[in-house]
Amino acid sequence: xxxxxxxxxxxxxxxxxxxxxxxxxxxxxxxxxxxxxxxxxxxxxxxxxxxxxxxxxxxxxxxxxxxxxxxxxxxxxxxxxxxxxxxxxxxxxxxxxxxxxxxxxxxxxxxxxxxxxxxx
Numbered sequence: 001x002x003x004x005x006x007x008x009x010x011x012x013x014x015x016x017x018x019x020x021x022x023x024x025x026x027x028x029x030x031x032x033x034x035x036x037x038x039x040x041x042x043x044x045x046x047x048x049x050x051x052x053x054x055x056x057x058x059x060x061x062x063x064x065x066x067x068x069x070x071x072x073x074x075x076x077x078x079x080x081x082x083x084x085x086x087x088x089x090x091x092x093x094x095x096x097x098x099x100x101x102x103x104x105x106x107x108x109x110x111x112x113x114x115x116x117x118x119x120x
Contacts, residue, residue, distance in 0.1 A: 003058055009041070010048040019054060020061050030060060033071050036078065 003019055017024045031037045038054050040046040049057070056078075063074040 005051065005054050005058075008051070010050065011054055013047045013049070016049050016057060025094055027057065030057065030084050034060060034075060034078065049117075057068060 005019065011019075013027055017027055020027070021107050027037075031039070034056070037049075037052055037053050037060075039049045042048055060074055060078070062067040063077065064071065069077065
């Protein structure tokens with residue numbers, strides 16, 4: 001589900017926290033970890049995030065919370081300009097492998113039932 005970002009020039013930290021569904025202290029921490037997040041400061045020292053900052057924050061949230069990247073991994077991916085699409089890991093079954101595993105499981109269950117009957 002894509003988060004709809006309002007068409008505004010600047011966003012306060014509370015607004016960004018609501019959009020990203022993370023606490024404000026997480027946003028402040030991400031500022032120190034990701035150099036691309038650099039909010040302006042108003043005269044009142046209030047953080048003012050640009051539209052691009054909000055997009056980056058939402059992308060970081062997807063990487064960290066949705067795809068399971070570490071902070072260092074997400075930072076490296078963003079620095080290299082890599083895509084944030086889910087990576088297919090070798091240890092996860094593909095749809096074809098999943099079907100094969102399902103068949104194997106069914107065969108093993110049949111064997112288990114046969115063995116249980118012979119013990120009786």
